[in-house]
Amino acid sequence: MENLTVRDYLTKKGIPFREVSGELITKCIFSDCDDDTKSSELPHLYINPETTEYFCHKCGAKGNFVTLARHLGDDIALPPEPASATYQPKEAPHATKMDISLDEIEKRAKKCHQQLPSN
Structure with a gap:
């Protein structure tokens, strides 16, 4: 059932549906809640x-x-998202590269911490 659309799947299973405003609408298959509809x-x-x-x-x-x-008794998997749809974080326009080592950052943080007033 690979690359099967929801529309095709419902049709294949014999589940009638209507398409209204871009959505597929059918009787609920999870309970009998639509029996009185x-x-x-x-x-x-x-x-x-x-x-x-x-x-x-x-x-x-x-x-x-x-x-x-x-x-409905079928085991399917959704197709993977195309690579172009994968989130790619972008560098903030105001970000600048820092040429500083982790050791230097830790040293500066320790110095700042020592300068904090004690309670």
């Missing part, structure tokens, strides 16, 4: 196809594609 009403399990996160607005069930599939 009329056909004219929207069910309560909302799934974001981009993040694969879901939330039932009636019983509070929440998770992602992996937990949804496990609940």
